[in-house]
Structures are given as structure tokens and as C-alpha cells.
Amino acid sequence: MLNIILIILSGIVVGYFARKLPQVKHVGSVISLIIMLLLFFLGVSVGANEQVVTNFSTIGLDALIISFGATVGTVLCAWLVYSTFFRRKGKNS
Amino acid sequence: MKQSLIYLLLFALGVILALWGHIPDVLLKDDISKWILYGLLFFVGVQIGSGKNMFTAVKRFGFKIALVPVATTVGTFAGAALTSLLLPERSLIDCLSVGAGFAYYSLSSILISEFRGAELGTVALLANIMREFIVLVFTPWLVKYFGKLSPICAGGATTMDTTLPMITKYSGSDYVVVALFHGMVIDFSVPLWVSFFLTL
Numbered sequence: 150m151l152n153i154i155l156i157i158l159s160g161i162v163v164g165y166f167a168r169k170l171p172q173v174k175h176v177g178s179v180i181s182l183i184i185m186l187l188l189f190f191l192g193v194s195v196g197a198n199e200q201v202v203t204n205f206s207t208i209g210l211d212a213l214i215i216s217f218g219a220t221v222g223t224v225l226c227a228w229l230v231y232s233t234f235f236r237r238k239g240k241n242s
Numbered sequence: 243m244k245q246s247l248i249y250l251l252l253f254a255l256g257v258i259l260a261l262w263g264h265i266p267d268v269l270l271k272d273d274i275s276k277w278i279l280y281g282l283l284f285f286v287g288v289q290i291g292s293g294k295n296m297f298t299a300v301k302r303f304g305f306k307i308a309l310v311p312v313a314t315t316v317g318t319f320a321g322a323a324l325t326s327l328l329l330p331e332r333s334l335i336d337c338l339s340v341g342a343g344f345a346y347y348s349l350s351s352i353l354i355s356e357f358r359g360a361e362l363g364t365v366a367l368l369a370n371i372m373r374e375f376i377v378l379v380f381t382p383w384l385v386k387y388f389g390k391l392s393p394i395c396a397g398g399a400t401t402m403d404t405t406l407p408m409i410t411k412y413s414g415s416d417y418v419v420v421a422l423f424h425g426m427v428i429d430f431s432v433p434l435w436v437s438f439f440l441t442l
């Protein structure tokens with residue numbers, strides 16, 4: 150897993166020094182293309198994996214629960230930070 | 243939104259082709275996607291390194307802007323940790339790894355499926371797509387009841403692209419800088435948090 154961090158850091162260093170090159174503008178499109186390719190591969194491994202196919206509804210429900218929990222937790226923290234530091238005093242909104 | 247649809251369609255196409263058995267065995271080998279993934283991470287790094295300096299936004303709003311991504315991270319991990327109690331078959335670490343996608347579903351699902359298998363990878367894909375969807379649909383309601391920061395924090399890594407138009411509309415243009423800064427910080431933290439949880 151250290152590889153991951155090293156690869157990202159080397160990318161950041163390269164990106165910083167290459168930031169004035171015109172080719173850097175295309176990095177976003179390269180990323181989208183690679184993601185498309187990898188999501189297709191992920192789809193293939195999902196479709197080829199019987200355990201995932203038979204449990205798809207459980208997987209969907211688990212995803213919904215985790216997503217809901219994470220979002221509610223985040224919204225409550227955001228509300229706390231907003232009402233403590235951001236809301237202008239003397240206003241109720 | 244259009245790009246999200248293309249992503250979903252390609253994922254679905256992969257599933258359907260594999261279900262029909264039209265996939266050559268070569269594609270099922272793990273090594274290829276691992277090397278492509280490393281290439282992806284390198285380019286994600288290049289994008290971060292070449293991006294506009296996020297510290298200019300900090301100067302404008304002062305230190306409190308830094309509290310926004312902190313709120314997002316703390317809230318997400320607290321919420322995801324609590325859901326592991328509701329899901330006895332998922333470990334705390336699994337729930338935290340899925341939560342650490344912060345709606346950046348493409349990168350997080352790919353990382354998780356590479357190291358924990360396609361099953362948890364699919365949970366991550368769906369959970370993080372749902373998170374983006376929640377923000378796209380419920381932003382007006384979130385702003386009304388939980389303040390202008392709530393769609394920004396809920397939007398996670400997407401607040402610098404897909405959910406930015408909704409946030410601009412309902413939180414107001416004052417918060418665009420906050421959303422951009424927040425999106426950049428969270429975007430950057432996704433691969434780090436996910437790989438951190440995967441090492442545990």
C-alpha cells in the first residue's frame with residue numbers, strides 16, 4: 150500500500166514541475182479514459198463473480214446504509230461548523 | 243452528470259458481457275488492471291501537483307475554511323463507523339474504507355476491488371454514487387435545514403466538479419471558493435485514506 154502513496158507523490162512532483170506545459174491540460178481526459186477502462190474491468194469481474202451476482206440486492210442495501218450513515222454524520226458535522234463559525238450573527242437563517 | 247452516466251454504462255456493459263460469458267480469460271487476470279490502476283494514480287498525482295494552489299483560497303476565508311474538510315472527514319468516518327454496527331457482516335474497516343470514497347466512486351471502488359475484491363468494490367461503487375446522488379437531489383433541503391455548508395460536506399470530493407452547480411445555486415456564490423477548496427482537499431485525501439484503511 151506504500152506503493153500507492155509513493156506513486157501519487159511522484160505524480161504530484163512531476164505535475165508541479167510540469168504545470169506550465171500545455172500537455173498538462175489533457176491529464177483530466179486521460180484520467181477519465183483510464184477510469185472508464187477500469188470501471189469496465191470492474192464490471193467484468195463483478196459479472197464473472199457468482200458471489201457478487203447472487204448477493205447483488207444485499208450489496209445494494211449495504212451500500213445504501215453506509216452511504217446514508219456517512220452522509221448524515223457529515224451533514225451534522227457541517228451544521229455544527231456552520232452554526233459555530235460561518236453563520237453571520239444576528240440572523241436566524 | 244453525463245460523465246457519471248457513461249461510467250455507469252461501461253460498468254453495466256462489463257457486468258452484462260461477463261454474465262453472458264463473452265469475456266476472454268485474459269481480461270480476468272488481475273495484473274493488467276493493477277498496472278493500469280498505478281498509471282491512474284500517477285496521473286491523479288500529476289493533476290493535484292499541477293493544479294492551482296489551494297492555499298490562495300485559505301487566505302481569503304482565513305483558517306475557518308480548513309474546518310470544512312475536517313468536518314466532512316470526521317462526520318463521514320463517524321457515520322460510517324456507526325453503520326458497521328447495523329451491518330454485522332461488514333467489518334468496521336470495510337465500512338470506513340467505503341466511507342473514505344467521499345463520493346469519488348470511480349477511484350475508491352477501483353482501489354478497494356483491487357485489494358479487497360470485487361464484492362466490497364461494488365459496495366463502494368454503489369455507496370459513493372448514492373452519496374453524489376443524495377447531494378444532487380437533496381441540496382435545497384439540506385441548505386434549508388442544516389446550513390450552507392451541509393451540501394459541501396455531503397458532496398465530498400465532488401464539490402469541485404459534478405455537485406458544484408447545485409452548491410453555487412443553493413449555498414450562494416460566496417461558497418464557491420469553499421466548495422472548490424473543500425473538493426480539492428477531499429479529492430486528494432481519498433486515495434490516501436482508502437489505502438490507509440486497506441493496510442489495517
